[in-house]
Amino acid sequence: MDLSIIIPLYNEDESLPELCSWIETVVSKEQLSYEVIMVDDGSTDNSWNVIESIAANNNCFKGIRFRRNYGKSAALNEGFKVAKGNTVITMDADMQDSPDEIPGLRKMIMEEGYDMVSGWKKVRYDNTLTKNIPSKLYNAVARKASGIQLNDFNCGLKAYKLDVVKCIEVYGEMHRYIPILAKWSGFRKIGEKVVEHRPRKYGVTKFGMKRFVNGFLDLATIMFLGKFGKKPMQLFGLWGSLFFLIGLGSSIYLIVGKLIYVDFSLTNKPAFFIALTTMIIGVQLFLAGFVAELVARNAPERNNYLIHKKLGIEN
Numbered sequence: 001m002d003l004s005i006i007i008p009l010y011n012e013d014e015s016l017p018e019l020c021s022w023i024e025t026v027v028s029k030e031q032l033s034y035e036v037i038m039v040d041d042g043s044t045d046n047s048w049n050v051i052e053s054i055a056a057n058n059n060c061f062k063g064i065r066f067r068r069n070y071g072k073s074a075a076l077n078e079g080f081k082v083a084k085g086n087t088v089i090t091m092d093a094d095m096q097d098s099p100d101e102i103p104g105l106r107k108m109i110m111e112e113g114y115d116m117v118s119g120w121k122k123v124r125y126d127n128t129l130t131k132n133i134p135s136k137l138y139n140a141v142a143r144k145a146s147g148i149q150l151n152d153f154n155c156g157l158k159a160y161k162l163d164v165v166k167c168i169e170v171y172g173e174m175h176r177y178i179p180i181l182a183k184w185s186g187f188r189k190i191g192e193k194v195v196e197h198r199p200r201k202y203g204v205t206k207f208g209m210k211r212f213v214n215g216f217l218d219l220a221t222i223m224f225l226g227k228f229g230k231k232p233m234q235l236f237g238l239w240g241s242l243f244f245l246i247g248l249g250s251s252i253y254l255i256v257g258k259l260i261y262v263d264f265s266l267t268n269k270p271a272f273f274i275a276l277t278t279m280i281i282g283v284q285l286f287l288a289g290f291v292a293e294l295v296a297r298n299a300p301e302r303n304n305y306l307i308h309k310k311l312g313i314e315n
Helices: 016-029 045-057 073-082 098-112 127-147 162-167 174-184 210-228 232-260 270-298
Strands: 003-009 035-040 061-065 089-090 116-120 158-161 188-192
Touching: 003 016, 003 045, 003 073, 003 174, 016 045, 016 098, 045 061, 061 073, 073 089, 073 127, 073 174, 089 098, 089 162, 098 116, 098 158, 098 174, 098 188, 116 174, 127 174, 127 210, 158 162, 174 188, 174 210, 210 232, 232 270
Parallel strands: 003 035, 003 089, 035 061, 116 188
Antiparallel strands: 089 158, 116 158
């Protein structure tokens, strides 16, 4: 199959008929074999009935329905599991992403050899104060932390090789950081394409300001898991040892001072209690690393590694 298009949605019954008709026109013109997987994230409107109606008229349109709202990451993850196309496109259901971008994105994957291509909504039609400025700040932090030079990490319009979506797991609010997940999974050629951002035609936005707080917390989680997920002692043990040695050195200095100078007051000095506290913190960090190491070693995924190719070895 040439193409899989995954559309996570929540309460988008007004936009779905027009969006699906537009997608059908674009992919038919390109003469591609395709599937459109619409993931209904617990909608409370008529979205699922619309999906059933569309699928009844065209078996290339498929649906997954959650019993309740789990979030965009969960919807994408379930779509990734069942996708079969050589190229996988994700796009939002609110029609702010243009299906006319699909051929260009697919070309970058199939002909230019990119593992993943992220859309860049260079011209946006969102509120400057509540969305555009926070988005620029968030993208700057993500670029600095990950080393991936993208201008719009959170753009819903993205294209992937099939291998990429089969090798990553998206949960929580991690959909914002799929480029980072792809990089940690060994996919290095990540590109960007300027795409059209259309004004919202139907409904209202489903995301509030709290998504930015959650986004930064998830970025910290991804960076930690990517570097230390299988070797937590290297982080906790290092800092624990450092704190303990600083505290121990300070304590030895104070004790020696007490032995040399009789009038030297030990317990009345703040440095004494700071040294003890530092040693305790060091021990706690070291123990946290030890416990994390035990958890990692007993995790079912402890020896799951992403192997790109095998030669002379049967699966």
